[in-house]
Amino acid sequence: MRYRDLGNTGLKVSEISFGTIPVLSGDVPVLPDYFSLNEDEAISVMEYAYNLGCNLFDTAIVPEYGDAEIKLGKFAAHIGRENIIISDKSRFFDGNEMYKAVLESCKNLDSYSDIYFIHQVDEGNEDVTFGKYGAVDALIELKAEGRIRFTGIASHYYGILLRGAKDSRVDVLQGSGNIFERGMLDQIESEIAFRQKGFILNKVYAAGILPSFFPVKTLISGVLSYPVSSALIGIGTSEQADQALKEPENYGRPSFSEVMSVLEKSFVPIPCDRCQRCRCIYGTEIHILLRQYNYYFLGKDYWALRKLDMSINESASQCKKCTEMSCMKNCPKAINIPESIQMIKRLVEIHIRNSRI
Ligand code: SF4
Ligand code: SF4
Structure with missing residues (x-):
């Protein structure tokens, strides 16, 4: 040691x-x-x-x-x-x-x-x-x-x-x-x-x-x-x-990119390294949403969905009407944040709906 x-x-x-x-x-x-x-x-x-x-x-x-x-x-x-x-x-x-x-x-x-x-x-x-x-x-x-x-x-x-x-x-x-x-x-x-x-x-x-x-x-x-x-x-x-x-x-x-290529063998991760440079005008904690999405596919599906289900609808509807999209200005990974948030909303809808059937 x-x-x-x-x-x-x-x-x-x-x-x-x-x-x-x-x-x-x-x-x-x-x-x-x-x-x-x-x-x-x-x-x-x-x-x-x-x-x-x-x-x-x-x-x-x-x-x-x-x-x-x-x-x-x-x-x-x-x-x-x-x-x-x-x-x-x-x-x-x-x-x-x-x-x-x-x-x-x-x-x-x-x-x-x-x-x-x-x-x-x-x-x-x-x-x-x-x-x-x-x-x-x-x-x-x-x-x-x-x-x-x-x-x-x-x-x-x-x-x-x-x-x-x-x-x-x-x-x-x-x-x-x-x-x-x-x-x-x-x-x-x-x-x-x-x-x-x-x-x-x-x-x-x-x-x-x-x-x-x-x-x-x-x-x-x-x-x-x-x-x-x-x-x-x-x-x-x-x-x-x-x-x-x-x-x-x-x-x-x-x-x-080496880390991403290992993870990409299992799913398509959002390439967010959680630098926290993005700021949402409505206070959405973008890096946490993106983390839950990645964690969902990395084996924490139940926990990630439960957390996402608490806030994703509100965040996604704010994103839909947002014209500034200021969050993307500082993202070093050039992630399309509003699109990612809509994708996460769809994921939650599908899986929550399936879990209720
Ligand atoms: S696009 Fe969405 S996440 Fe980005 S600032 Fe607007 S509401 Fe916030
Ligand atoms: S700025 Fe980009 S890489 Fe950094 S936390 Fe936000 S979305 Fe993730």
Whole structure:
């Protein structure tokens, strides 16, 4: 296992970090249905990964991630708290609520967190989060009190991560990307503001989809070729740990067109790398719609359809009357976005109709 600097924190983190979703149990939407480890099993998988060199373990507050935080606290006590780095998170944007959440997390872990992330920051909550007495300020206070060591922002949005990168109060960022959905990673690579911060990358397997199309080694060496501190992989078994934690021999990535040509053997993907440069005047999150379309054909059909069914009719009817089509001006892949949205609407209509017959 190789280690990288976590930005300017002084911490050295393993290139592969341990995501604890697969070791949780409980009635939780994020729980993969094939896992439900008890405490001893969870600790033994974490210890297995630790023995392979993994020193960064990522979790989230109870009950959002079931009991993963509690299990990680038990593992920390078992292995020696000082031997591992814990990153934790919760979805509170107001300072007061975040302060209370961190106290709760400390209780669950029976320890401090090395990094505490404000989870899922987006355009709707960013001003509260970064504003006076918002969650970032609360983390600064908690850092001064020694309840956490470093502050973090976790977001799926490039603009939010960039804001975090430019904010001197923020130490570490957590964002998503993989060799297919690499639009954010490409921008992070060329934006100097990110160089001072630690960066933990999630969704390396794209919700478990990509290992059916690419060797795990390619997925991991591909993302580690970007300037990230650690690639976060959900691990629930020793086999998964073996697969993920084997050191890549080099840090290369296939080109985007090489990735597309692999996927094109199964279907015709929309060539969206989720760079998020397109803006819809009605607020449609174009990159999410296009992702759901691709995910539908990549094996997440039920989940993708359910999500699309919630918003596609409204987005498609706005598109039909839109004359500006400003979304397409900045798309580096020259995707015909309004046409793609109508195509997605047809896909949903056909499949939802079929599922009702
Ligand atoms: S064409 Fe559709 S997606 Fe693009 S700006 Fe208009 S409404 Fe939004
Ligand atoms: S549609 Fe184009 S601009 Fe929008 S996220 Fe995809 S690649 Fe980027």
